[in-house]
Structures are given as C-alpha cells and as structure tokens.
Amino acid sequence: PKEYLITLQVKVKKWMKFQRDFENFRTACIPWEMKIKEIESHFGSSVASYFIFLRWMYGINIILFGLTFGLVMVPEALMGKPYGTLPRKTVPRAEEATAMNFATLWDFSGLAQYSVLFYGYYNNQRTIGWLKFRLPLSYFLVGVGSIGYSFMVVIRTMAKNAHDDGGGDDNSFNFSWKMFTSWDYLIGNPETADNKFASITTSFKEAIVEEQESRKEENVHLTRFLRVLANFFAFCTLAGSGYLIYFVVRRSQQFALEGLENYGWWERNEVNMVMSLLGMFCPTVFDVISALENYHPRIALRWQLGRIFALFLGNLYTFIIALMDEINLKLEEEKIVRQNMTIWLTNLYNGTLPENVTGPPPHVSLADVPRGPCWETMVGQEFVRLTVSDTVTTYITILIGDFLKAVFVRFFNYCWCWDLEYGFPSYSEFDISGNVLGLIFNQGMIWMGSFYAPCLPAINVIRLHTSMYLQCWAVMCCNVPHERVFKASRSNNFYMAMLLFILFLSTLPVVYTVVSVPPSFDCGPFSGKTRMFEVIGETLEHDFPSWFRKVFRLLSNPGVILPFILLMVYVQYTFILQIKNKINNRKITVLVQNAN
Template sequence: HPHQFRPKRGAKLDRWQQPLVAIRALGFSGGPLARCGPEGPPPLLIGLFGTGIQSYFTFLRFLLLLNLLTLLLTAGFVLLPLVWLRPPDTGPSLNFTLQCPGGLQPQTGVPRFHNQLWNVLTGRAFNTTYLFYGAYRAGPESSSAYSIRLAYLLSPLACLFLCFCGTLQRLEKELPQRLFLGQDYRSPVSVKVFSSWDFCIRGQEAATIKKHEISNEFKVCLGEGRRFRLMQQQTRTQRACHLLTYLWVNVLIGLLVVGAISAIFWATKYSQDNKEESLFVLLQYLPPGVIALVNFVGPLLFVFLIQLENYPPNTEVNLTLIWCVVLKLASLGMFSFSLGQTVLCLGRNKTSCESFGYNACDYQCWENAVGEELYKLSIFNFLLTVAFAFFVSLPRRLLVERFSGSFWVWLDREEFLVPKNVLDIVAGQTITWMGLFYCPLLPLLNSVFIFLTFYIKKYTLMRNSKASPRRFRASSSTFFFQLVLILGLLLAVVPLGYVVSSIHSSWDCGLFANYAAPWQGVPELMALRLPPSGQRVLRYLGSHAFSFPVLILLSLVLTVCVSQSQANSRAIQRIRKQLVWVSVRWAGEGSHLAPERGLRGGALVGAWLLSGGGTVGAWSLASRRRGAWPLGGAR
C-alpha cells in the first residue's frame, strides 16, 4: 500500500531518504506500473479470477520495462547524438548501372487512392523519419569523433543482451520455486485452513476479496489432490487409452501447425509477388491477416484438443502454451523466411541479386521495406486486441445478458485464456526485437501498445469475462512465460545476426550504404580509432588460439553448474521429506492437544471459507491478540 512508504509525522528525513521516498510515491501513482508490479495486479482481479491472472499482468509490466530500457538506450546512444552532432551527409550514392526487366520499379508501388491514414497504417508516411533505417545518415568515420554507425550497430545488440539477462534473471528466480513445488509435493490443506485468513482486514470489500482469494486457493489445492489420487488409481487399460489419446491429439495438433505455416508462407509470397495489382491495398495486410487468423484459431483448437487428455490445469496451461509457442514462433519464422526469399533473394537467382546481394529492382531500400512489414505486424496485432475487446467480447456479454435460452447459457461470457493472451504480447515483443535494426523506434510504439493493453485487458476481465472453472497457480506459469520470452528473443537474434554480418546493405539509403555488410564498419572503425596494440588484442580475441581456452573454461563452468544443480536437487528432496514429517507431527500433536470444541470450530472455518463465507465483520489488531477465529473456536 502506498501509505506504508510515507514517513511519520514530525520525522526528519536525511538527503538520501528524501529521493527514495519521492520515487516510491511516484511509482505508486504511476498507473499500471504501480498496480501491476512484482507483487501482482489489482487485488480485486486476483480475488475474482485467481492467482493465475497475476502472472499475466506481472509479465505485462516486465515487458513494458524492457521496452522502455531499449528505447532509452537507442535514444541516448543513437538518436540524440545524431541530432546534436549533425554529422555531414554521406555525399552522392554509389554509381551503378542496374539492368532490370521492364525498367527500375518504384519502391512504393502505391496506388493513387492511398490516403494519409492508409500511409500511417502501412508506415509509408514515416519513411523519411527516424522511425525507419533509411532516414539515418552519417559522413565518413574520420569526420566525427563519435561513431554513429558503431552506436547504431551495437545499440540493438546491447538491448538484446540486456533483455536476455533480465529475462534469464527472472527465469532463475522462478526455477527454485518450480523445482521445490513439484508434482509429488502436496502441502497439507489443514495448514491453509488455519493460516489463510488475515485478521488485520477491516473493510467489507477487502474481506470479500480475501474470501474469494482463499476460496480459489482451496479449489486449486483440492483439484490437484483429486487428480493426483485418480492418477495413482489408474489401471493399465486406462493408462493405455490415455497414451493413445495423447498420441492422436498431438499428431493432429502437429498437422494443424504445418498447415498454418504453409498458409503463411504462400500468403507472404503472393503479397510480395503481386505488388502491382489493383488490390494491392488489401494485399498489404494479407500476411498479417493470415498470421492473425492462424494465431486466433490455433490456440482455441489447442485448448479444446488438450482438454481431451484430461491433464491438471497447470499442465494443461503449460502444454497449450508450448503448442502456441510453436505456432506463434514458427509463424514469425516462416514470415521472415518468405520475406527474405522475396527481398534478399534467398534461394532465388535474379540479375539484381547477383550484383548487389538483394532484389534491388523491386526494393531500392530493402531495410525500409522489411521495417514496414514489421511495423504493419505490430500495428495489426494491437488493432486486433482492440477489435476483439470492443467488437467481440463486449457484444457477446451484452447479448448473453439481454437474451435467455439454452444457446445463450451455452455461449456465456468469454473465458480469459491466459496462454493465448501471453502469446499475443510475446509475439508483439518478438516483432519489436526483430525490428530493432530496421525500425529503431519500434520499442516506443510497443511501449504505448503494452500500456494501453493493460487497461483493455483489465476492462475485459472486469466487464466481459468470466472466471475459469479450471484454476491454476501463478508460479507454475510464470516460469514458462519467461522461457517463451527467451525463445522469442532467440528467434529475433538469429535473422538479425545473419543480416548484420552477411547481407549487403542498400546502395542509396541508411548508414551503411557503401558497405558490403553492416558489420564491415566495425573493422574500419577499429583501424581508424584503435592503436596497433589494441588491434592486435582484438584480432587475438577473434582467433582460434583464444577460442580453445574459452571452450575449456566453459566446460569447467558447465561441470560445476551441473554438480551444483544435482546437489540442490538432493537438498530439495531432503527438505520435502522434512516438511512432510513436520506437518504430520504437527497434525498428530494437534489432534491430542486440541479440545473437541476447537476442532469443531476449525472444521466450521474450513466449510465457511470453501462456501465463500457469510457476512464478515471488521476485525482489528485487537481481535488477533484475543486469539479468536471468526467463529470463536480455539486455534
């Protein structure tokens, strides 16, 4: 609560405490940054929908912070020096003669009826701004003390590295809890019954939210115990049937993924090969539309098929998330490959490709063309979020409330699917990382989208959604969310590294117009700025003589890490056994010492909590000192 950071009246703060108190007070009034911090989303959402929603909103906040950090690095090291130093122009472009069938094609290919709004949606209105790669210009490296080219090249790499470190840190933070709370560990329900209530609650609204939260926790705990007992009681025939169901469900899901990837490939190819058609306005958004359709229908089918396997909610969410990750990342990977085939002539032979390494006849500034495609993907994903919130979920809720009947009872309100929503924001973040080189200010756009998505999802949850009958824990999903984010980061790094190191830059736009590849500017800068001794050191670091000691050192570090992990696993097993032993001993001593009246009161408390409770009064701190349960039994 923000009041806990306020100093006492009359207390004096030194000069080090005053900024800290001010920053904390500002953070607690900062909208979603405050309400969806590491402690969780608004308590009302946790009480109504369970702790699984907490992982989603915490993940939103983490992605917002990553985008703001990326934007700060890009603006500080590239944009501000470029505006402040005003480096000289590069001069005339490289002279060449390009033989194209039918003459040199214009880059835009935009029909006359394109208006300004459509130009904004496709990104063409910002082609000459710092949003895209083509607007960044710089003179020779020897003309300025600050290298804009090196900053532009290393800033995305630094951003990706920091994002990887931040995600890995959160992944490492969640890993011990996931290892400790394995499937074979069950905490006693009696501990939750006798220690869940907070006697410091004063208001009626807070008490109601707390009752919902405790009720949801009991539903999760009892559901896990029931499924665990059913699994232990399965016969061989039932296990064989379960295995067959598992096989045909996963084969069917795999075929759906292959079909979706094929549709995305042909849609991207058709859109790029028919740029001069009269329906080019619709073809612009054909690949994003197909990707959105695939990623909307796919998770719904995955949820339905995986429920046939009768897994626990945690496992069900994680399996759905895994298949959604495969579908989403494979969609983006196939989109990138198809775009590379058209723009960079990967696997194709053309006259312009043989001369310049890319399709110079159709794409004079291919970096801008790729940036526009990623820009359109980002815009389209956010527009879909808005459209489904206000044109699908809202009318569905109004129709269900307005009409009665068996069909409307079956339809009901929308159920908030955490895997689908997480994959949507992970896909948007992956697109942002893929576009750091082509569209440096795309993190600014994604930050705005994430900020607005927080309020849109909050409105959808509070007004249009219903609580899922299958509850799951936040801790089990947070680990997978971070793992999915790392996979998206790797998907963005691989094509970006290939483009920077191997693909020829455009001949008439951008910072690397006269370079065979963007990375070629790094050796040139080293030759100009570093002394001979520094150049020899860098050459040694990139040689085979340095790689072998590094491999040996990494092998030793990996051996130590594996040994430490095995030791930690053995320690976790011992701690689990100690917890079970202590809980059994505590329960046995309590059964001998507790009077019959106290046991009856504890049973009534458990039934009261599971049923949602009745009217709750306002208990103060004094009630805790009296040592009373709400029904007056002994603890």
C-alpha cells in the same frame, strides 16, 4: 515498571503501524500491483501470472526504448543533417502527392518512411554534430547491446526463479491451515476484505483441484488413445496453418512482381492479416482438442503453450523466409539501379563523369534523384506493420469476442430460450496460453526488427502499456474464472524458457544479415561498406592505437573464441547443477521435518 511497559507497547504499535504503512507504500510503488492482486484474488494465480509476465516484459522494453531513443534516434534528429539535405532524407517526386495521406502513413510509407523511424533515413557520416557523435558505431552497438542485455536479463531471471522455487511447501493439513490461518485480521477496508474473501475462496478451489487430480483413477488405454488422437488433430492443424502461410506468401511475392498498386488493401496486407487471424483462431482449436486429453490443468496449459509455440514459430520463420527471398530480389535490383545511376550521372555531366562524384549537380532536385532499393527499411516496415496489425487484431478481439459477447449474454439471458450464462455462448474465460504466446512472439518480432526500425521498441512500449489497462478491464468486467481453477507454479520459468528460445531464434536472422548480406549502397548508416560489422574495424583503425588493434585481432581469433565459448557452456552447466542440488537438498530437509 508499569509505565515502561506501557511506553514499550506504544512504541511497538507505532513500529508495527510504520511497517504496515511502509509495506503499503512499497506495494503502491510497484506498477499495477493492486490491479494484479485484485485479478489474482478473483481468478487465481494462473491468470495473474500472465499479467506479472506482461509487467516484466514492459520493464525490458522500457530499457530497449531508452537505448534506441537516446543513442540512435535523438542524436540523428538533433545533430544529423535535416530532412531534405540528402536523397535518402527526401521523399521521391513520385511519392510527394500521397506522402502525407492517412492511408500512406498508416502503412508506414511516405513521410514516415523517410524519417528517423527507419534505418534508411540515417546517414553514413562517421561523426555528426559538434559532439562528434559516432552515429554508425552507436547504431551498431545499440543493436548488439540490446540483444546482449535481453539475454542477460532473461537468463538471470530464470536463475533467480529456479533458486526461489526450491524452498518447498509443507502440504501437511493443507485445508486446515487454509481454514484457520488465511484471514488477515488487520484489514479495515471493505473492498480489501471482499478481495481477501475472494482470494481465500479461489485458493480453496485450487487446493480441491490439486487433491482431486492426485486421487483420480482413469482408464489408461482409453486415455492414451484420446491423447494420440488429440495430437493427430493438432498436427493436422499445424500442417494446414503452415501450408496456408506458404500459399499466401507465394501470392504476395507474385503481387509484388506485378505491382501492388494494381491491387486493393487486402492483397497488400494479406500476409499480416492471415498471420494475425491464425494466431487468433488456432489457439481456440487447440483448446477444444485439449479437452480430449484430460490432463491436469497445469499440464494441459503447457501442452497448449507448446502447440501454439510451434504454430507461431512456423508462421514466423515462414515469414522470415519470404523476407529473405525479397531481400535477394532487392539486391539483384540494386545492381541494375547502380548501373542506371551511373548512366544518369554521365548524361547530366554531358558524357564525361568527373572523378570523385558522389551526387548530382546543384541544379537537380534531390526528389528527382534515382534511388536504390533500401531492403533494410523494407524489412523494418514489414515488422512494424505486422506488430501494428497484430495489436489492432488483439484489441478488436477483446472488444468483440469478450465485451460484446458479455453484454449480449448479460442482457438477453432473461428473454432467451435457454440459459445463456451456463449454456451457449456463456461468458468467456481468459485465454492464458494464447495471450502468453502472443506476448512472447510479439517480443521476438521486436528483437528481430528493431535493428531495421528503431521505432519498434517505442511502439511495443505503447502496446504493452495499453494492453495492461485494456486486458485488466476485460478480465474483471467480461471474463469468468476458469471452470477448473489451478495453482500456477511459483515461478514463470516455463514462460522464460520459451522467451529465451525465441530470443535465440530472433537473433539468427539479424546476425546473418549483419555478417553475410551487403548493406544498401545509398541508405542507412552502413552504406558504402561491404558488411555492416566493418564499422568496428573502421573505429579501431582511426580511434585506437596500433597495439590495441593487435590485441583485439588476437582476441577475435577463432582459436581464442572457441575455448571461451566452451568455458562459458561449462560454467553454465555447473551453475544449473548447483541450483538443482540446492533444490533437492531443501526438499529432503522439508520431508525429514514432516516425518519428525
């Protein structure tokens, strides 16, 4: 009947409206989704892939922040001994006058150093509070669990992207499909229509570049010569950067031996500032060098990422080697301090030291007690300072290099001798490779330093949150689309592969210090132990039955662990082969359908 058809049409329209509203609601619930869509419509998928990657890393750091804040910092602040009850929780007498100065706090010394922000503040009590919370065990497990969770998420995301990337695209009549099927006729908002128009225009530019690259003819011998020359220049830049870092680190060690109080601000922060400046200017040099190679923009981006990756990796491990040298110096100093503390206590007790003495007499102020060098806090401070200085350098670069440059070009173009917009200096393009590598290596520092500074994940969450808004604003207001717009791959697995490699390299120094380096004797939750991992054995000894300890020792035997590792490698290899087979089968299916 006619009435039934009318009723059915009304219901179908309501259902379609409900689906659109639900899709809009779902999109609105995704953080920064509309901002990223707007950037993608104006600048292409290559620029948008950076912001998608940033949002993904923001989610990872929220979880890491929740672990460290909820299971380490809050229990110590609420149930641990308060400030001033132990020497490790008290500012020394020599530092009291400047403990609250802004310059001292900005350097993460003074009162900030003797707080829950750093490793040295935590006590080695086995249990704290009325909950009998095992803080040393929680501290160790959170550090290990954060690394394990990061590995799991990165590998899972890579596997998911590889699976989603295998569907294949039908490239037949590409321009015709874009011309006649790109517009969404349900759009009713003028701003949305403008964004959609910009998105279609950008997709045509991407498709034109892809077609031009596929048909391009070039002089093979000249191209090879220019690419060899470009790689030579890149190698010289990397070698010069490595030597400069080595030279600056040696200078900083000399300054530390002579006393940093005798030097100014630049000498105290020289290593951090040089690393930040190299990370800011070297990508620009690599970008100029890449113009000689004449690669496809997507391939050029990967070469750029690889070179900056090598630059940052060399800088980071040079920095780590310097820290290891400083740790060894602190360990040697610790032996002398322990002897001096024994002599000091003997003098306090009139030449005869009672048995089981763990502290000075009550009449001695805790601020006057000699302290051993807490190398863990020193390492945590270095990573926090490096993270903060890198953040400040990045923001200043955006404000000066992008915003002020754009203002100058915009307002002085009318009264200048040449066209500033199309000549020098022109508007800036968004540096995809430099920003992606900056994110990856900053995350590597978070993974490496959060064991010694539980505040690092919180600092990184703030950094990523502000970076999203500041960089979105800078892109839309100060940057112009790339001259050669190209389409990014449907997954960010190239970014993920570098992130996984950095995660692996970041865990090596942490594992080395946990397994091989003795903890400081008078600071941190593992003080009094020969190695940090002994907290696991202590827990098994006191909290589990004897049969469980025997099973655990059996499972931790190298003869059991090695076959298990080999089995995991075999399973991972088989999994990768299955994904590749699925991708190839889907591509063959698409080719057969196109042929038919």
